Amino acid sequence: MNTDLQDYSHKRYNILTGEWVLVSPHRAKRPWQGQNEAVNNEARPSYDENCYLCPGNTRINGEVNPNYEDVFVFTNDFGALQKDSKTFSVEDGLLIAKSETGICKVICFSPDHSKSLADMTPEEIQKVVFTWQKEYTELGANKAINYVQIFENKGAVMGCSNPHPHGQIWSQSTLPNEVEKKNTQQLNYFNKTKSSLLGNYLAQELEKQERIIFENETFVVLIPFWAVWPFEAMIVPKKQKRSILELNDDEALQYAEAISVLTKAYDKLFNTSFPYSSGIHQAPTDGNENNHWHFHMSFYPPLLRSATVKKFMVGYEMFGSPQRDITAETAVKMIKAQL
16 A cells, blocks of 8 residues: 555545545544534334325325335425426526426335334345336436436435435436536546446456455445545446446345445444435436446445544535545545444
8 A cells, every 4th residue: 555645645536527636644633623413323213103204104295105015216296307397598698507307206215214224134225226227217218318316315414304214316308417527537438448447447446455345246345546525435346337227136136235234334333323425326318328337336424533523515625626634545444344
C-alpha cells in the first residue's frame, strides 16, 4: 500500500464520473466538537396499524394495501415525475427548461415493519432482486422510459418519511445527471479499449486486496478508491453485466448475499441501524445495446465517527469539491472487522 495516501493530503480521481475528491487523512485525528445526532435504536413492531406501508393498511390516497407476504410494489402516491405531464420546452435567452415525464413506484421489501435489509435473509432479499428485475423490464419496455433508477433511503437522517423497509423506483424519459456522467465515462473507455471500465478496475482491486470487503463467486463488495462518503461502498459483478436482468437465479442469490453481508456489517459498525442512500446504476432502457455498461450498486452512508456524528457536505464541498478525512483503506478495515 502506498503510505503517502495515508499520511498526506491528496486528490483521488473517480473513473466513473471524471471528478475528483480531496482526501485529508491527517484531519481524522482532530477532536470533534460539532453536532451529534440523536440515536434511535428503539425496536419497531412487526406490524404498525398507523403505517401506510404495512399489509392491509389504508394509504393516504384511500387505497388499501393487500395482505402481502413478501414484496409489494405500487405506484407512488406522491411521485416526483408525472406520467402524463404536458410536453413543452422553454428557451428564453439563458432561461432554459424542458418537460420531463416518468413513473415512480414504491417497493416494500417485507411485510414485517421491523425488518431492514440487514435483518432479512439472502433468500428474502433475493425476492427483492427478482422484483427489481421485473420492474426494470416492465418500465424499460415503455417507449417513454429511457432510464430506470432503483434506490433506497434508509433512516430518518436520510429523509426517509416512513420507517417501514422500502425503496423506490423512479423511471424517466432522459438520463439523470449522475447516470449521464457514468454513461459518458464508460462509453469513452469502451470505445478506446473495447473492454469494461469497471471490469478492468475490479481486476486491479482484486489483485491489490486493499479495499475489498467481501466477495463470492459472482460479486465483489468494496470501498472504491475514490469514495466520497466515509463508509461508502460498492457492489460490482465480477463479470461484466449491463444490468440486473443478466443475473440468473443463482447469481441473484449471490447478489442478495452481498447486500446482506454489507448491510449487516454496517449495523454492527456503530451498533445502530445504519442509515444510507443506496442505488443501482445500470444500462439505460433506450433501445441501444449499451455494451459499455457494467452495472453496480453504491451505498452512501452519512455517519462519520460514530452513530451520533454525521458527515455534512458543506463549505468547500459545496463550492469546491467533495472531501473526506478517513481514507478508503482505513474504512475498509473497520467494516471488515465486523464480518
